[in-house]
Amino acid sequence: MDAIVLLKEDHKTVEKLFKQFEKAGDEAYDEKRKLVDQIIGELTTHAYIEEEVFYPVARAEVPETSDHILESVEEHHVVVWMLSELKDMDPRDERFDAKVTVLMENVRHHVEEEEDEWFPEVRKAMGRKRLQELGEEMEKARAKAPGEPLAVSSAQQ
Ligand SMILES: [Fe+2]
Ligand SMILES: [Fe+2]
Secondary structure, eight states: OOHHHHHHHHHHHHHHHHHHHHHSOTTOHHHHHHHHHHHHHHHHHHHHHIIIIIHHHHHHHOGGGHHHHHHHHHHHHHHHHHHHHHHTOOTTSTTHHHHHHHHHHHHHHHHHIIIIIIHHHHHHHHHHHHHHHHHHHHHHHHTTOOSSGGGSGGGGO
């Protein structure tokens, strides 16, 4: 699969989970816990494959995207720390919904920048065949993704 198509599919999966969270009742604690665990899993894997495969290759082959990529890594840094906090937070904690809301704002902003500002530049510069190779590489990397958000490299940068 084309690398950018694959990443956009991941974005859609996460957006669906966000919508479900927004629809969940205030006191649907079990449902919210389950959804947030799924969000943690999806976003950790997604950040991992972007950081291990897509970002470094894009930066090397399309150097004009460097500033966008550096900014994206900083955004990942904030997101994975929030994920690690949510992992251990009780959904009954008065800060839980607020933290998920800010997480969603951060991720939506981040996805918008990827999809609208710099993925199109990468697509134009790398072309179909190269993006397909990269997609395959990311599929393979998925299997190696950690379950722990702070094991993603941006967490320690
Ligand atoms: Fe990203
Ligand atoms: Fe992404």
